[in-house]
Amino acid sequence: MRIVTLNANGIRSAARKGFFDWLPHQSADVVCLQETKAHIHQLDDPLYWPEDFHCYYLDADKKGYSGVAIYARHPPDMLVRGLGWPDMDAEGRYLEARFGDLSVVSVYLPSGSSSAERQAVKFTFLDRFLPHLRECAAKGHHYILCGDWNIAHKPIDLKNWRSNQKNSGFLPEERAWLDTVFERDGWVDAFRHANPQPDQYTWWSNRGQAWAKNVGWRIDYQVVSPGLRAAIRAVAIYKDQRFSDHAPLIIDYDHPFPV
Amino acid sequence: MRIVTLNANGIRSAARKGFFDWLPHQSADVVCLQETKAHIHQLDDPLYWPEDFHCYYLDADKKGYSGVAIYARHPPDMLVRGLGWPDMDAEGRYLEARFGDLSVVSVYLPSGSSSAERQAVKFTFLDRFLPHLRECAAKGHHYILCGDWNIAHKPIDLKNWRSNQKNSGFLPEERAWLDTVFERDGWVDAFRHANPQPDQYTWWSNRGQAWAKNVGWRIDYQVVSPGLRAAIRAVAIYKDQRFSDHAPLIIDYDHPFPV
DNA sequence: CTTTTTATG
DNA sequence: CATAGAAAG
Numbered sequence: 001m002r003i004v005t006l007n008a009n010g011i012r013s014a015a016r017k018g019f020f021d022w023l024p025h026q027s028a029d030v031v032c033l034q035e036t037k038a039h040i041h042q043l044d045d046p047l048y049w050p051e052d053f054h055c056y057y058l059d060a061d062k063k064g065y066s067g068v069a070i071y072a073r074h075p076p077d078m079l080v081r082g083l084g085w086p087d088m089d090a091e092g093r094y095l096e097a098r099f100g101d102l103s104v105v106s107v108y109l110p111s112g113s114s115s116a117e118r119q120a121v122k123f124t125f126l127d128r129f130l131p132h133l134r135e136c137a138a139k140g141h142h143y144i145l146c147g148d149w150n151i152a153h154k155p156i157d158l159k160n161w162r163s164n165q166k167n168s169g170f171l172p173e174e175r176a177w178l179d180t181v182f183e184r185d186g187w188v189d190a191f192r193h194a195n196p197q198p199d200q201y202t203w204w205s206n207r208g209q210a211w212a213k214n215v216g217w218r219i220d221y222q223v224v225s226p227g228l229r230a231a232i233r234a235v236a237i238y239k240d241q242r243f244s245d246h247a248p249l250i251i252d253y254d255h256p257f258p259v
Numbered sequence: 260m261r262i263v264t265l266n267a268n269g270i271r272s273a274a275r276k277g278f279f280d281w282l283p284h285q286s287a288d289v290v291c292l293q294e295t296k297a298h299i300h301q302l303d304d305p306l307y308w309p310e311d312f313h314c315y316y317l318d319a320d321k322k323g324y325s326g327v328a329i330y331a332r333h334p335p336d337m338l339v340r341g342l343g344w345p346d347m348d349a350e351g352r353y354l355e356a357r358f359g360d361l362s363v364v365s366v367y368l369p370s371g372s373s374s375a376e377r378q379a380v381k382f383t384f385l386d387r388f389l390p391h392l393r394e395c396a397a398k399g400h401h402y403i404l405c406g407d408w409n410i411a412h413k414p415i416d417l418k419n420w421r422s423n424q425k426n427s428g429f430l431p432e433e434r435a436w437l438d439t440v441f442e443r444d445g446w447v448d449a450f451r452h453a454n455p456q457p458d459q460y461t462w463w464s465n466r467g468q469a470w471a472k473n474v475g476w477r478i479d480y481q482v483v484s485p486g487l488r489a490a491i492r493a494v495a496i497y498k499d500q501r502f503s504d505h506a507p508l509i510i511d512y513d514h515p516f517p518v
Numbered sequence: 519c520t521t522t523t524t525a526t527g
Numbered sequence: 528c529a530t531a532g533a534a535a536g
Binding site: 268269271272294296297322323324464465466467469504 | 532
Binding site: 035062064065066111113114115118205245 | 535
């Protein structure tokens with residue numbers, strides 16, 4: 001079972017850069033996208049409805065902003081649109097597809113980098129999301145939460161950790177929150193579980209020479225429930241092409257895809 | 260004496276397209292620009308202050324909107340900024356440089372194409388500009404009024420005159436106003452005086468294949484006072500490079516440049 | 519620095 | 528269709 005996640009930074013921009021030429025060659029079972037930045041009526045081109053997938057979009061109310069999607073090779077038994085939080089759901093941040101005993105989620109956590117107000121929104125999301133994760137855990141089935149969590153967990157997860165300790169995305173409170181998710185509650189950072197190497201990033205600023213110098217952050221995750229830890233087979237960050245300021249995170253699982 | 264006029268559709272865009280590489284080779288005495296679309300503090304690059312010229316900018320209050328400029332090889336004796344009409348002057352539409360017995364003007368008449376409200380503004384400008392022209396004529400010295408008048412005068416001055424009779428820029432009232440300027444008041448359309456050929460345009464829509472098919476309009480003029488009629492020596496519309504959706508209009512006059 | 523809007527032409 | 532600005536990341 002192969003799952004691909006990508007913050008597209010505009011699905012139409014990613015399309016122009018060849019994402020939909022690349023995708024059919026990935027043998028993906030599920031594809032999770034974040035920051036589609038489009039309303040569904042702007043995606044009438046068949047390009048945005050790739051063959052062999054069942055495609056679901058959840059848009060923000062605001063045009064050109066946020067938005068998540070899931071493409072699934074097999075039709076899900078159920079689709080969950082949003083978290084039941086009207087303020088966050090208006091921003092198109094959470095889409096869940098249930099396949100038998102497995103849920104795959106495409107989630108886009110708020111960025112706090114643009115203002116103190118947006119950082120407060122991010123903290124509010126974190127405050128509410130932890131109980132949500134605990135409800136998921138209590139359900140007793142498998143979860144794979146794919147997406148842009150907008151937090152680098154540890155110093156190994158970004159190039160310049162010292163200078164970023166006061167910047168959104170590597171604040172002590174944000175890191176402590178991820179500690180709780182991974183270390184107390186037992187969720188698994190699938191990429192890091194399989195790859196302990198440094199310099200493994202999924203996002204590079206567009207400013208300066210960040211990409212050329214690999215000055216990046218690992219803020220995109222596949223976070224899996226404890227029962228899937230042993231099923232993590234292979235992990236990869238795809239950097240041969242650039243569809244976005246983020247790179248696709250591709251993970252293979254032994255767990256059979258429920259059909 | 261050579262005078263060049265161009266609606267730059269953004270002086271920074273025209274710069275990217277090589278306007279300031281081309282300009283030094285033109286032996287221009289005066290250069291008139293319209294739609295600079297920049298505030299002067301955004302033009303600190305020396306590129307925008309070409310050597311061998313005295314450079315004057317008149318900006319609109321609104322960022323990125325309208326704005327005119329004059330570059331003069333010799334320093335003018337006097338510079339007139341605006342027409343004394345606060346509403347129009349806030350839009351950066353009129354800059355006059357006086358050299359001895361000659362005034363050279365860079366003028367950008369309002370476009371009416373975006374709304375009925377803007378068409379009303381255009382008509383208001385026309386209503387006030389005719390008395391202004393008569394005041395100029397009464398002064399008894401020479402005038403060369405360069406710029407984008409946003410009106411094609413006669414059917415020969417645009418490709419599709421029949422279908423444009425209800426469109427701003429070729430309305431009967433606008434054409435009649437130019438009739439008054441040229442036929443009653445005796446101002447001279449210098450390009451047409453020297454070149455009676457059809458298909459001589461200075462603006463082409465960016466939509467479709469207007470440029471490739473030469474579906475254009477002649478809406479940029481050098482309008483000269485009657486005493487300069489006999490001094491019109493050579494006229495040209497420069498189309499070898501494209502700096503803008505408008506083309507430079509270059510006219511040589513026998514009248515010696517007053518220094 | 520980039521994507522996507524919006525206003526304007 | 529293109530320029531430039533605004534909002535957001």
